[in-house]
Amino acid sequence: xxxxxxxxxxxxxxxxxxxxxxxxxxxxxxxxxxxxxxxxxxxxxxxxxxxxxxxxxxxxxxxxxxxxxxxxxxxxxxxxxxxxxx
Numbered sequence: 001x002x003x004x005x006x007x008x009x010x011x012x013x014x015x016x017x018x019x020x021x022x023x024x025x026x027x028x029x030x031x032x033x034x035x036x037x038x039x040x041x042x043x044x045x046x047x048x049x050x051x052x053x054x055x056x057x058x059x060x061x062x063x064x065x066x067x068x069x070x071x072x073x074x075x076x077x078x079x080x081x082x083x084x085x086x
Contacts, residue, residue, distance in 0.1 A: 003061035005030035012050045020066045026050040042078035058083040
């Protein structure tokens with residue numbers, strides 16, 4: 001898999017889910033380039049309020065580690081970045 005896809009949908013969240021998450025944040029559904037019948041959720045690496053997003057935007061997968069309260073890596077999250085930023 002190339003890690004690329006196109007934006008199918010998104011939502012902007014204004015409520016904090018975990019202490020590590022600043023609000024607002026945007027979650028995307030992306031159709032994979034190699035399998036457009038598969039939708040993969042992930043965070044948005046662009047503007048947190050979703051400005052600049054549009055259906056059909058080409059994006060590329062990247063990963064970000066979210067530390068826990070002690071500063072140790074607790075979880076790794078998938079984020080989608082605009083293709084031209086990679």
